[in-house]
Amino acid sequence: MIESFINYLEYEKRSSPHTVLAYRKDLEQFQEFCELSFGLQDIQQAQHAEIRAWVIDLVEQGLSTTSVNRKIATLRSFYKFLLKSSILSKDPTYKLKSLKNPKKLPEFVQESTIASVLEESVFQPTFEGQRDRMVMEFLYLTGVRLSELTGLKWSDIHLGEESVKVLGKRKKERIIPLTKGLKQNIISYQKVFEERFSKAEQSPYFIVSNQGKQSYPVMIYRIVRQYLDLFAQTSKRSPHVLRHTFATHLLNKGADLNAVKDLLGHANLAATQVYTHNSLEKLKAVFEQAHPKA
Structure with a gap:
């Protein structure tokens, strides 16, 4: 069964x-x-x-x-x-209780640190260097999941509309806007991509290996860890940390919680609310502006 x-x-x-x-x-x-x-x-x-x-x-x-x-x-x-399926008449798990899970706040990278990580000078002008830069920028500037990035194709990116179509969990599609800076870097990456691979070798996938094959999770993890190791002090250095960073920085700058939920592709607001605990800068600013004794 x-x-x-x-x-x-x-x-x-x-x-x-x-x-x-x-x-x-x-x-x-x-x-x-x-x-x-x-x-x-x-x-x-x-x-x-x-x-x-x-x-x-x-x-x-x-x-x-x-x-x-x-x-x-x-x-x-x-x-x-x-x-x-009518194979059983009684659920043997009905008395089973989940273990109590200590709450952990999502780790994220500080704004000054992520700015250093994404400095143009950090990345080599080769295909590999520009591909790595695109991985880091795309994860941070769109908040996509690891699986969404590895499955992304060139046909999903609409530069004219400055947006990207992402296929998320349960095959749900969502549209994420591209910043003007990210758009320009995609154009630059596309140029080195086409220079590196002949027409016959070119993959439909946006992020590829050095051999032009579709990227895979271990490869993306390796890239993210390599560049975060240069500057970040977080204990975790994974693609998901950049997704956490994307959400936290948006909320710190006053983004609407529902808008962040839609950008992340969360099914409900509860999954997004965990990031509000990290938005101390926003809370401090509100406190200092509104409290009479601040």
């Missing part, structure tokens, strides 16, 4: 490849645990006791609360699917 569930995620729920892979791994790990610990060949037969034992085992292994809760969510989705 694992394969049926995976097909359901992929073709009906239209989950991202990353999500599908994570769910598959979680279920395979649980299946292995049930077989080794309880002799269960089929996780359809698992009850609350077996599921709880797996959660305890994961905690004892030292997995983070976030990772354990994600695996619990996987099991909940799987058994909900079995109920919906």
